[in-house]
Amino acid sequence: MTAATRAQRWAGIFGTTLRALLPLVILLTSLRLLLTETFVRLEYQTPDFPADPYGFTLEDRLRWAPIALEYLLNDAEIDFLAELRFDSGEPLYNARELRHMQDVKILSQNLLIVWALALTLTVLLALLLWRAEHKQVLRDALLGGARMTLILMAVLTGALIVSFPFVFVGFHRIFFEGDTWLFAYSDTLIRLFPERFWRDTFIALVVMTVVQGGALWLVARAWRTVLRHEV
Numbered sequence: 281m282t283a284a285t286r287a288q289r290w291a292g293i294f295g296t297t298l299r300a301l302l303p304l305v306i307l308l309t310s311l312r313l314l315l316t317e318t319f320v321r322l323e324y325q326t327p328d329f330p331a332d333p334y335g336f337t338l339e340d341r342l343r344w345a346p347i348a349l350e351y352l353l354n355d356a357e358i359d360f361l362a363e364l365r366f367d368s369g370e371p372l373y374n375a376r377e378l379r380h381m382q383d384v385k386i387l388s389q390n391l392l393i394v395w396a397l398a399l400t401l402t403v404l405l406a407l408l409l410w411r412a413e414h415k416q417v418l419r420d421a422l423l424g425g426a427r428m429t430l431i432l433m434a435v436l437t438g439a440l441i442v443s444f445p446f447v448f449v450g451f452h453r454i455f456f457e458g459d460t461w462l463f464a465y466s467d468t469l470i471r472l473f474p475e476r477f478w479r480d481t482f483i484a485l486v487v488m489t490v491v492q493g494g495a496l497w498l499v500a501r502a503w504r505t506v507l508r509h510e511v
Contacts, residue, residue: 351381
């Protein structure tokens with residue numbers, strides 16, 4: 281095998297890997313953008329967002345929800361949430377809720393680690409292909425990854441339209457053990473994050489991912505014209 285053949289073979293491997301990584305990177309980038317206080321605040325102020333029948337005001341939600349989000353992203357132990365109290369002195373979260381928040385934190389931080397590693401590898405592969413003058417391979421990988429992202433989002437959109445509860449329950453059954461994620465309507469987590477919140481979160485995840493995937497697809501398509509002029 282000649283050096284040129286080996287180089288072309290490695291370029292193909294890099295391109296295939298890059299194509300497979302892109303949907304994951306784009307999706308997790310959207311997730312990271314959703315794990316922000318800005319999204320929570322915007323969501324609470326969307327038209328007709330359901331009021332809490334047990335008494336939380338908008339101010340209460342804006343007080344407690346960012347703390348829950350902060351816990352998911354920091355290095356604190358569960359005492360960070362367990363020590364929170366209502367004005368009456370009652371704990372904000374019960375034992376079942378605290379256990380679930382621990383599980384959510386583990387999942388969230390693992391996904392963020394995967395995102396960081398996948399993003400780093402994606403940038404590295406793209407740079408290697410660029411510097412090795414395998415621009416056509418890079419362009420095809422970007423186009424293929426963008427196309428795969430849009431297809432996956434089309435499938436997810438269809439599932440959400442057919443049955444959001446099925447997607448929501450399926451997600452929890454995949455990532456959480458047993459029924460530890462089921463709560464009473466009077467529990468704090470449901471009062472802060474009702475079903476409407478999660479429905480809108482899934483929609484926002486799809487929209488943000490489609491925007492990123494669509495932009496990448498357009499850039500890769502436009503790049504094809506540039507490459508043709510360079511040949």
